[in-house]
Structure formats: C-alpha cells, structure tokens
Amino acid sequence: MAAILPPSMLGILGGGQLGRMFAVAAKTMGYRVTVLDPDANAPAAQFADVHLCAPFNDAAALKTLAQTCAAVTTEFENVNADAMRELARTTRVSPSGDCVAIAQDRIVEKSWINKAGLPTAPYLAIESVEDIQVELSPYLPGILKTARLGYDGKGQVRVSTAEEARAAYANLGGQACVLEKMLELKLEVSAIVTRVSSAQMAVFPVAENSHENGILDVSIVPARIAPALAASAQQMAQSLAEALDYVGVLAVEFFVLADDSLVVNEIAPRPHNSGHYTLTACLTDQFQQQVRAMCGLLPGRTDLLSPVVMVNLLGDVWKEDGREPNWDVLAEAPNAQLHLYGKKQARPGRKMGHFNVMAATADEALEQAEALKDTL
Ligand code: ADP
Ligand code: MG
Known part of the structure; x- marks a missing residue:
C-alpha cells in the first residue's frame, strides 16, 4: 500500500x-x-x-x-x-477494530496471549455464575477483574477465599470477569512495539514501572533488570504483535516474578503512559511511531539517547485551593522536560501531565526526579 x-x-x-x-x-x-x-x-x-x-x-x-x-x-x-x-x-x-476488540476484553486478551505462546497469570474466565462454582484454589489469593472497561486499577477486587470471590463477583453485578491468581511481583516492566508489517517492526527499550494506588507513578529506563531479560520482554512484545497481525503501536505490560521469569499482564492497542519517556530520550518517540505506522511509513529508530525517568503528575499535586503547583524549579531544570496536558480541572488521580529527567544513570535520574517532584 x-x-x-x-x-x-x-x-x-x-x-x-x-x-x-x-x-x-x-x-x-x-x-x-x-x-x-x-x-x-x-x-x-x-x-x-x-x-x-x-x-x-x-x-x-x-x-x-x-x-x-x-x-x-x-x-x-x-x-x-x-x-x-x-x-x-x-x-x-490502524490498529484494526479486531485488535482493539481483543484488548477491550480481558478474557479474549488473555486467550490471545496464551495462543501466541506467552504466559499469563493463572486465571479463570467467568462469563456466568456457573463458571465460578468450580474449585477456585488455583486462583487464590487472587484479583477479580471485570473483563471490560477496567483501567488504572478500577474494576478490581482482591479476594483471599472462594466465598469472598463469589461475593465480589455478585457485587460486580454478575458482569463477565476474570479471577487471576495474585502473583508475587519482583518488578513490573513494559515493552512498546511498533509494527507496520512482519518485516517492519521496532521495539523501544524496556521501562521499569512503579504504580501508586493502581496508577502508574514512575517509569525508569533502562529497566534495572538483566539485559537478557529485557531482550526477552522485547521479543515477547514483538511476537505478540506478529500473532495479532498488528499495525500500529502496541504496549505490553509484564510482571517480573521472583525467579526472573516474565508473565504478560495486559496489552494496550496504542501508545502507553510508560512510553512517555520516549518523548525526551529516544531518537523517535512513541507518537511519531504511531503516525508513521498508520501512514505505512517504516518505523523510526528507537535508540535510547540517555537514561531517563518519567514521573506522572496527577491532580493530587495541585493545591487544595486550586492554585497551580510551584513550577519554577522544575520548569527551568536543564535536564528535565515538563509536559502538561492542558486539562482545566485538577482532580485527585487525574493525569494532568508528566516530566522526564535525563541523567548519566537511571538511579541518578530517579534521585533527581524525586527531588524535583518535592519542589512542587
Ligand atoms: P489496569 O487495567 O487497571 O492497569 P492491571 O491488570 O494492569 O489493570 O492491574 C493493575 C495493577 O495491579 C498492576 O499493574 C499490578 O501492580 C497489580 N496486579 C494486577 N494483576 C496482578 C496479579 N495477578 N498479581 C499481582 N499484582 C497484580
Ligand atoms: Mg495495567
């Protein structure tokens, strides 16, 4: 084309x-x-x-x-x-309506991930009340997640017993859910792939992500994991894009378990909050990749120019009387870039902006980013 x-x-x-x-x-x-x-x-x-x-x-x-x-x-x-x-x-x-439909439904999503040969947490698909009348111990303690419309930790209930799981399912109104075994996470990471065709794929460096109340707080790049593990996350993201015959930018969230194995958590059929670091620190950013892929242009190079840390700015950082945070120090920090999204109303938990900090090492960038956040 x-x-x-x-x-x-x-x-x-x-x-x-x-x-x-x-x-x-x-x-x-x-x-x-x-x-x-x-x-x-x-x-x-x-x-x-x-x-x-x-x-x-x-x-x-x-x-x-x-x-x-x-x-x-x-x-x-x-x-x-x-x-x-x-x-x-x-x-x-692009992406196709079919790919978006897969990412909309955790049951369909997980079966596609498994079909692509990639591991997920052990899970039970619950489409009706009969489905939860089985032995639940393989999934407990677990998290009951609504199959559709969950984001930023919403639509999720943590349960420890079968009784709790069944009560939580009833509380969610009997809508389709997955019961997922709670895994012990060493870290969470993500890999974002751009695919135009089988021969034309580019994957960004892996980000290490930490969440606060179910919402992404900080991404650290490069992720502080073994290079072979990062390469394996990138490989898995690419094979998933290939299995889906995906066109566009696809984000893949992973859990790193105690034994350094990777489990796919979920996918997003679009640029991802954990890829905002690419705006500052990569030769091509994830939104340029989205433009290129939808236009049928080759993806750009994804080289990391410097270690970087991205910090989300939620509405919680705004003052209670509605005043803006103190931007003065952050706005002129020479190795930081402030991005604000132009939203009128700051509310707790609402994503209002983010900033990226570049430094010689990821640890240094993290330290400076935390200090800069404290000035707000
Ligand atoms: P959302 O669509 O809200 O991002 P996720 O499925 O990614 O939902 O869950 C949000 C967060 O909850 C994850 O980033 C992770 O920290 C935690 N979490 C989700 N599933 C599990 C699990 N099976 N085991 C341990 N922690 C989990
Ligand atoms: Mg998630």
Missing part, C-alpha cells in the same frame, strides 16, 4: 493526552489532524485542525472522519470496535 504523506489529514478517535501528543507529532511532521471527542475542552483539540465535538458513535462524525481522513487511529481501547470496522470500509484504520 502506498505511504500516506504530508499534508494528508489524519484522524484520531479520542482527544485526551495521548491524542494530544499524537496531534503534536503529526502536526510537526506536516500532517493535518482531525480529533473526534465529545469534550469541548479535550486536550487534543488545542492542537487539532478539526475537532469533531460529538459522541464516539455519532454516525455523521464518523462519516466525516471516513471521508476527510487518509488514515484513522485511536488513543484508547474502549472505542466501539464496530465503528472502527465500519470506518475501515472507506479509509485506512
């Missing part, structure tokens, strides 16, 4: 921070951008040529996207996969 070149119009479903950083990358390369998002203040709208301010399933807005965009992508997985399949009848859509 012929490559799509500037100044073609590119469309994106969703106008949050991921859509905003996509729009910046696309505009920088000379493309035009249309964003579909129902929020008049969508962070991506500030950088878009066209903002279709309508619901994601709005037929007229989807028709405009199909007619005016040379290619369409998404910034979130909970977009209607059928709408993406419909768009694909008239324009180029």
Whole structure:
C-alpha cells in the first residue's frame, strides 16, 4: 500500500493526552489532524485542525472522519470496535477494530496471549455464575477483574477465599470477569512495539514501572533488570504483535516474578503512559511511531539517547485551593522536560501531565526526579 504523506489529514478517535501528543507529532511532521471527542475542552483539540465535538458513535462524525481522513487511529481501547470496522470500509484504520476488540476484553486478551505462546497469570474466565462454582484454589489469593472497561486499577477486587470471590463477583453485578491468581511481583516492566508489517517492526527499550494506588507513578529506563531479560520482554512484545497481525503501536505490560521469569499482564492497542519517556530520550518517540505506522511509513529508530525517568503528575499535586503547583524549579531544570496536558480541572488521580529527567544513570535520574517532584 502506498505511504500516506504530508499534508494528508489524519484522524484520531479520542482527544485526551495521548491524542494530544499524537496531534503534536503529526502536526510537526506536516500532517493535518482531525480529533473526534465529545469534550469541548479535550486536550487534543488545542492542537487539532478539526475537532469533531460529538459522541464516539455519532454516525455523521464518523462519516466525516471516513471521508476527510487518509488514515484513522485511536488513543484508547474502549472505542466501539464496530465503528472502527465500519470506518475501515472507506479509509485506512490502524490498529484494526479486531485488535482493539481483543484488548477491550480481558478474557479474549488473555486467550490471545496464551495462543501466541506467552504466559499469563493463572486465571479463570467467568462469563456466568456457573463458571465460578468450580474449585477456585488455583486462583487464590487472587484479583477479580471485570473483563471490560477496567483501567488504572478500577474494576478490581482482591479476594483471599472462594466465598469472598463469589461475593465480589455478585457485587460486580454478575458482569463477565476474570479471577487471576495474585502473583508475587519482583518488578513490573513494559515493552512498546511498533509494527507496520512482519518485516517492519521496532521495539523501544524496556521501562521499569512503579504504580501508586493502581496508577502508574514512575517509569525508569533502562529497566534495572538483566539485559537478557529485557531482550526477552522485547521479543515477547514483538511476537505478540506478529500473532495479532498488528499495525500500529502496541504496549505490553509484564510482571517480573521472583525467579526472573516474565508473565504478560495486559496489552494496550496504542501508545502507553510508560512510553512517555520516549518523548525526551529516544531518537523517535512513541507518537511519531504511531503516525508513521498508520501512514505505512517504516518505523523510526528507537535508540535510547540517555537514561531517563518519567514521573506522572496527577491532580493530587495541585493545591487544595486550586492554585497551580510551584513550577519554577522544575520548569527551568536543564535536564528535565515538563509536559502538561492542558486539562482545566485538577482532580485527585487525574493525569494532568508528566516530566522526564535525563541523567548519566537511571538511579541518578530517579534521585533527581524525586527531588524535583518535592519542589512542587
Ligand atoms: P489496569 O487495567 O487497571 O492497569 P492491571 O491488570 O494492569 O489493570 O492491574 C493493575 C495493577 O495491579 C498492576 O499493574 C499490578 O501492580 C497489580 N496486579 C494486577 N494483576 C496482578 C496479579 N495477578 N498479581 C499481582 N499484582 C497484580
Ligand atoms: Mg495495567
């Protein structure tokens, strides 16, 4: 297929921070951008040529996207996969609606991961109340997760006994769930792969991720794990992209267990919060890769230019009376880059921005990043 070149119009479903950083990358390369998002203040709208301010399933807005965009992508997985399949009848859509549908449902997702020959935590798929009337001990203590619409730790209940698991399932209203064995994690890491075709793949350096209340807090790159283990995570991410015949940017989250084995946790069919370090520290960033892949261009090189630490800025950092944090020190730190997403309302847990700190080693970057966060 012929490559799509500037100044073609590119469309994106969703106008949050991921859509905003996509729009910046696309505009920088000379493309035009249309964003579909129902929020008049969508962070991506500030950088878009066209903002279709309508619901994601709005037929007229989807028709405009199909007619005016040379290619369409998404910034979130909970977009209607059928709408993406419909768009694909008239324009180029990546990733495919089929791949997005896989990432939307933990039951389908895990079976695909296993089918690709990769390990997951032991899990039980629960589609109806009969499914949970079996011996649950292989999955306990465990986490009951809703199959759909969970993110940032939402839709999850920790359970230790079969009674607790069954009660929690009933409490979630009997919706489809997975009961996953709670594993002892040494670390969490992620690998982000860009795939245009089997012959055209590039994978970013592995990030080490720490979470706070189920939300990503800090990513450290390179991950402080053995190089062979990092290479194996990259390899697994690539083989998953291949198994899915995936086109676009695919993020793969892993658990590192006590014996240094890797287990796939979940995937995201888009750039990922743990890849924001690439904006500062890689030759090509993850949003440039998203643009390149959807346009059928070769992925760019993913070399790490320097050890780097990314720190998320949640609404919790804002002052109680609504005042901004003290940006003065962070904004002029010579080895730091501040990114704010232009969201009007700061709320606890809401992702408002992030900053990247580069230093000679990952440990040094971490130390400096923590000190900078303390100045806010
Ligand atoms: P989300 O979609 O909310 O990111 P995840 O499945 O990634 O959901 O779970 C969020 C976090 O909860 C993980 O990053 C990890 O810290 C923890 N977690 C999830 N599943 C397990 C598990 N099976 N064993 C141990 N910790 C887990
Ligand atoms: Mg996760």
